[in-house]
Amino acid sequence: MTAAMVAKDQGSEGRRWEYLLRTWQELDVxxxxxxxxxxxxxxxVPPPHAHHNGIAAKVRRTLYASLPEELEIYQTLGVHVAPLDKLYVPDLVVMPAELIASADPDTSEPLDASEALLIVEITSKGNAREDRTKKYRAYARGGVPMYLLIDRFDTRGAMATLFTEPNEDGTYKHSESVPFGKPLPLPAPFDVALLTGDFPG
Incomplete structure (x- = not known):
């Protein structure tokens, strides 16, 4: 992961966020x-390993098996964590399709993270810590109801964890973890088991 500092003294916090967002929108990545x-x-964030993409494909296929028509699964969708003025691009985001359809076609404004039903992050060697800590806290603070962390580099071995019921203090009330090879049940509106034994790598 490579960080580029683009704003040190941009005035008030609100103006700094606007500056960062405008710069983000104009980047040629x-x-x-x-x-x-x-x-x-x-x-x-550099392109992920092929196994990372393979896991994302398996998760997407599983979710689509029972996904209500009004929901869609998006990749490369920017979400704004408003309480913290952060903007992340998760591996997968499940969100109402009408929100995407009604987005302004002339801007690249990120959607509010709280509008997502589920956010999925799949760790890479370079970002595993951020997914486990910073993004966990940010998604909880942002009101994301379900955060699925697929951690190939967990010290206990590869694990999949579903966090639910976010708190404003940046934690989730509930979590369920399974090692790769065991199914992880996903609640409504998915009502499906994620078969982690099918994950590559």
């Missing part, structure tokens, strides 16, 4: 890379 806003910086 290399294909496959993602740009996020975290801790007052624009962070460039």
């Amino acid at each position: 290399p294909e496959g890379w993602r740009a996020e806003i975290d801790e007052g910086q624009i962070v460039l």
